[in-house]
Amino acid sequence: MAEYKTTIGIEVHAQLKTDTKLFCGCPVSFGDEANSNVCSVCLGLPGVLPALNKKAVELAIKAGLTLNCEIHEKSIFARKNYFYPDLPKGYQITQYRFPIATGGRILVEGKEIRIKRVHLEEESAKSIHEENRSLIDYNRSGIPLIEIVTEPDINSPDMAVAYLKILQKILQSQSISGAVMARAEFRCEPNISVSKEEGKLGTRTEVKNLNSFKAVTKSLSSEVKRQIEILESGGSITQATIHYSEETGKTWEARTKEESSDYRYFPEPDLPPLVVDKEWIEEIRSSIGELPTERKEKYIELGLTAEDAKIISNSPGSSRLFEEILKIIGDPVEISKWILRDYMSLGQPDISAENFAEMIKMVADGEISRNAGAEVLKEMVESKKTPEQIVKEKNLIQISDSTTLEKVLLEVFEECPGELNRLKEGEKKLIGFFVGQVMKKTKGKADPKEVSRLISEYEKKY
Numbered sequence: 001m002a003e004y005k006t007t008i009g010i011e012v013h014a015q016l017k018t019d020t021k022l023f024c025g026c027p028v029s030f031g032d033e034a035n036s037n038v039c040s041v042c043l044g045l046p047g048v049l050p051a052l053n054k055k056a057v058e059l060a061i062k063a064g065l066t067l068n069c070e071i072h073e074k075s076i077f078a079r080k081n082y083f084y085p086d087l088p089k090g091y092q093i094t095q096y097r098f099p100i101a102t103g104g105r106i107l108v109e110g111k112e113i114r115i116k117r118v119h120l121e122e123e124s125a126k127s128i129h130e131e132n133r134s135l136i137d138y139n140r141s142g143i144p145l146i147e148i149v150t151e152p153d154i155n156s157p158d159m160a161v162a163y164l165k166i167l168q169k170i171l172q173s174q175s176i177s178g179a180v181m182a183r184a185e186f187r188c189e190p191n192i193s194v195s196k197e198e199g200k201l202g203t204r205t206e207v208k209n210l211n212s213f214k215a216v217t218k219s220l221s222s223e224v225k226r227q228i229e230i231l232e233s234g235g236s237i238t239q240a241t242i243h244y245s246e247e248t249g250k251t252w253e254a255r256t257k258e259e260s261s262d263y264r265y266f267p268e269p270d271l272p273p274l275v276v277d278k279e280w281i282e283e284i285r286s287s288i289g290e291l292p293t294e295r296k297e298k299y300i301e302l303g304l305t306a307e308d309a310k311i312i313s314n315s316p317g318s319s320r321l322f323e324e325i326l327k328i329i330g331d332p333v334e335i336s337k338w339i340l341r342d343y344m345s346l347g348q349p350d351i352s353a354e355n356f357a358e359m360i361k362m363v364a365d366g367e368i369s370r371n372a373g374a375e376v377l378k379e380m381v382e383s384k385k386t387p388e389q390i391v392k393e394k395n396l397i398q399i400s401d402s403t404t405l406e407k408v409l410l411e412v413f414e415e416c417p418g419e420l421n422r423l424k425e426g427e428k429k430l431i432g433f434f435v436g437q438v439m440k441k442t443k444g445k446a447d448p449k450e451v452s453r454l455i456s457e458y459e460k461k462y
């Protein structure tokens with residue numbers, strides 16, 4: 001059996017982080033009493049006019065820029081006509097032929113995924129189906145969304161999830177969207193096809209109702225299997241909407257998909273073309289911080305492992321601190337260890353990069369031990385004192401003086417004659433034991449390297 005190639009494209013709907021809805025002043029909030037945040041505009045009453053939310057436009061532009069898209073100075077809202085109880089106007093205002101941004105790309109696991117378009121649109125209301133009736137909550141009606149559409153550049157369910165996770169991180173880190181899946185702020189509809197013929201795409205189906213990354217992986221894997229089975233048994237794939245059941249892990253064909261002509265799109269007569277000027281676009285561009293994915297690549301180049309680079313780059317606070325300390329003392333790997341082992345476990349508190357750098361330097365110079373360094377760090381968070389003050393007050397200066405250390409070591413030898421004998425018989429692991437004992441006796445102030453050196457000197461005498 002020849003290998004089937006899987007091709008996936010994804011549409012993501014992300015809720016923009018605005019205070020109010022896209023075309024009216026109703027508040028956007030989660031969990032409020034049903035139908036409490038509504039007005040004549042978002043209820044679609046006759047005779048009302050939409051007024052565009054500037055913040056939503058700004059966030060859509062920001063999304064386009066972070067995804068390396070071209071931002072169009074002129075875009076046009078259109079009516080997408082269909083009837084559904086959750087759409088009181090009988091049409092959805094969206095951008096169709098002239099979206100605000102097109103032609104972007106992002107890197108996912110080393111592969112470039114092309115972003116076809118990013119456009120603005122309004123959310124529909126929420127239908128709640130109960131046993132004998134259906135209810136509608138119009139609080140969601142008119143919430144601003146962006147739709148982000150990829151080209152079919154994704155080749156596996158795992159890569160689909162990797163893309164979604166990166167996209168979610170980008171939207172969150174730039175405060176474009178809260179992108180919480182459980183709150184329907186980040187929803188995806190992958191389309192998928194399989195084909196054996198090189199360079200030719202199969203008929204695609206579109207998977208709906210996915211509300212977790214797990215559901216994405218499972219539904220896409222199930223759909224690949226379903227399509228291959230159909231093709232292998234001589235059938236053909238119908239372009240359809242596919243539903244996925246979290247319970248059974250299976251996908252099934254729900255209905256044949258509408259063509260775009262079914263929606264009879266036409267330009268929204270109540271809104272003029274959306275025109276944004278170059279200066280505003282540039283202003284938004286300059287407000288965009290560095291992306292976690294870019295930071296990660298940079299940290300790997302500095303010598304961090306991919307895993308460490310990922311953890312630090314995903315946390316804006318830790319990355320900022322890491323980079324500030326790096327400017328002061330260099331040594332990225334050592335700094336990353338302190339951030340990952342000590343700083344993050346303290347809950348990433350507010351701390352001065354200068355003081356943090358000074359503490360790392362004191363450890364590197366052998367003035368204080370590593371353990372003492374960790375203690376200084378904790379104390380810096382609590383008291384805001386400088387490392388120098390803390391080291392002095394707590395008497396943490398490391399003992400590196402060999403005469404002093406030898407004295408302590410001999411005391412330990414005397415206290416542990418059994419272990420000493422085993423050491424003499426060549427049991428190497430006891431070196432660690434004696435270093436530990438000396439550390440204990442000096443309350444962590446002994447320089448462990450010097451103690452090890454003294455023990456091996458001592459060993460040579462036997």
Ligand SMILES: [Zn+2]
Binds near residue numbers: 025026039040
């Ligand atoms: Zn409203």
